[in-house]
Amino acid sequence: MICPTCKSQMIVVEHQKIELDYCPECHGVWFDSGELELLLDSLNLENRGQFVSNLLNAPEAKTPEKKRRCPICAQRMKKTAVGEKPGILIDVCRNSDGLWFDGGEVGQLVKQLSEKLSGKPSSHYQVEAFLGEVFQAQE
Numbered sequence: 001m002i003c004p005t006c007k008s009q010m011i012v013v014e015h016q017k018i019e020l021d022y023c024p025e026c027h028g029v030w031f032d033s034g035e036l037e038l039l040l041d042s043l044n045l046e047n048r049g050q051f052v053s054n055l056l057n058a059p060e061a062k063t064p065e066k067k068r069r070c071p072i073c074a075q076r077m078k079k080t081a082v083g084e085k086p087g088i089l090i091d092v093c094r095n096s097d098g099l100w101f102d103g104g105e106v107g108q109l110v111k112q113l114s115e116k117l118s119g120k121p122s123s124h125y126q127v128e129a130f131l132g133e134v135f136q137a138q139e
């Protein structure tokens, strides 16, 4: 798959049966919608299905940031602000193929959502540990 930000060839990263596409150049990450659910599943967060559908159906954010094309269907993705204000701007495929996070955004988001969804302080450490393992493996 080609990185929607810098057009580099992305690499597939597999961890605990979840596959992500990771760009070694700009450190962006692509999640297929199904993979995101699997990730949330593996963390036993509550309301994860709801979370994913909210994310996919969230309103478009107004931003001067450049629109990116979905690496799967090549259509322009919409920008959506997620998380606590001021929010993290992510790119979401309008056909629900998945989500694009710029380098560093995925960690911020997952940390926020795990705090919000579960209220259990331990789960965000699990998420961070997961992401740490995934991305450490690439260096």
Ligand SMILES: [Zn+2]
Residues within 6 Å of the ligand: 003, 004, 005, 006, 007, 008, 023, 024, 025, 026, 027, 028
């Ligand atoms: Zn890239």
Ligand SMILES: [Zn+2]
Residues within 6 Å of the ligand: 070, 071, 072, 073, 074, 075, 093, 094, 095, 096, 097, 098
């Ligand atoms: Zn798409």
